[in-house]
Amino acid sequence: MTADALPRPHCRRCDTELVNDLQLKQGLCDLHIAEYQAMRAVFYTTGAEPASPVDHGCTETAGSGFDAEHARADAHPIQLKPENVDNVAGYWVTNDLLLRSALWYASIGQPVFPCYPWEGDKAKSPLTTNGFHDASVDASQICDWWTKHPFAMIGGPVAVDETCIDVDPRNGGNLSALIDLAGVDHLPATRTVFSGRLDGGQHQFFKRPEGSYDGAKARLPRGIDLKDGGKGYTVLPPSVHPDTGGVYFYRKGTQQLCADLPVEIHHVLLAPPLRTVRPSSASNKPTSTRLRAICKRVAETPEGNRQTIGYQWAANILKTDGFPAQAWDLVEDAMREAGATQHDIDTALRERPGGERVHA
Numbered sequence: 001m002t003a004d005a006l007p008r009p010h011c012r013r014c015d016t017e018l019v020n021d022l023q024l025k026q027g028l029c030d031l032h033i034a035e036y037q038a039m040r041a042v043f044y045t046t047g048a049e050p051a052s053p054v055d056h057g058c059t060e061t062a063g064s065g066f067d068a069e070h071a072r073a074d075a076h077p078i079q080l081k082p083e084n085v086d087n088v089a090g091y092w093v094t095n096d097l098l099l100r101s102a103l104w105y106a107s108i109g110q111p112v113f114p115c116y117p118w119e120g121d122k123a124k125s126p127l128t129t130n131g132f133h134d135a136s137v138d139a140s141q142i143c144d145w146w147t148k149h150p151f152a153m154i155g156g157p158v159a160v161d162e163t164c165i166d167v168d169p170r171n172g173g174n175l176s177a178l179i180d181l182a183g184v185d186h187l188p189a190t191r192t193v194f195s196g197r198l199d200g201g202q203h204q205f206f207k208r209p210e211g212s213y214d215g216a217k218a219r220l221p222r223g224i225d226l227k228d229g230g231k232g233y234t235v236l237p238p239s240v241h242p243d244t245g246g247v248y249f250y251r252k253g254t255q256q257l258c259a260d261l262p263v264e265i266h267h268v269l270l271a272p273p274l275r276t277v278r279p280s281s282a283s284n285k286p287t288s289t290r291l292r293a294i295c296k297r298v299a300e301t302p303e304g305n306r307q308t309i310g311y312q313w314a315a316n317i318l319k320t321d322g323f324p325a326q327a328w329d330l331v332e333d334a335m336r337e338a339g340a341t342q343h344d345i346d347t348a349l350r351e352r353p354g355g356e357r358v359h360a
Helices: 021-026 030-046 095-107 138-148 175-182 262-270 289-298 303-320 323-336 340-350
Strands: 114-115 154-155 160-168 192-194 202-207 223-226 232-234 248-249
Touching: 021 030, 021 114, 095 154, 114 138, 138 340, 160 175, 175 223, 175 262, 175 340, 202 248, 289 323, 303 340, 323 340
Parallel strands: none
Antiparallel strands: 114 154, 154 232, 160 202, 160 223, 192 202, 192 248
């Protein structure tokens, strides 16, 4: 095969062929290079602010933080990788900055713990024995951690009186889907942390009303998850993303905010009340007529609300009214015809008798 016949690289975000040196260097087509540069401008100029002791007025560390005087030799090794330098945009993060930031969080009562800072399956996972449950505000413990684990990301448990909406664009996450599902015009300004992946991923923190959010992930749009108070953690600024070298940032002006969770979002997250099992009557016997009606409703449920409304409703009816295993198979078929993914089906039908499809 001649050199001319060799297949050319393609954009890592789409199938466009890369034809010039800039495209080949970035691994992106012109359209996605422009989007990336616009995203950088938002993150590193008007749209975000770093969490460093300097920004918090900690006089003992004045002159540090994101200072251009920092020698690049002291910067996070992930940031020094040639393919990541452009992502850094001059915001070099040292282990000293991470330690001082962790100590600052502790000084305001936010417990912290170290997370794995390198690429791979363990990225962002806790480096402590009991995970986020080991989070501490003890200065000596924090110093020991960042001495033992240089450049560790800063993890922080979600406060028990807060909840965090996690948006992951890589899996199709978009806040507009949640806004549409809840029927609200917008979400209130609240503390927001942007991911150092620089793809728009973010954590939004809200004051948590009372109520159980068990199983909330199944009621949320694809690519949106929930990190509930006391049950999970997030990565805090100015941690460095292990894949890009980009820095985690607060949305400008939101670091001290924590808005009330809109009641409409609260209702989406709330676990459905347990239905009282009642003796079968003529209206709720597991008949073929009712099963056909259930399958019809599943197939006709609107796109954005299928899993939340149609799928969960169908599964609750099948379980409560004692439909046989074969009925669950027919509802699964209706879900597939409606465009459900295997994840949608497994989530909605997780209480199927026997745990799996019955084959004739």
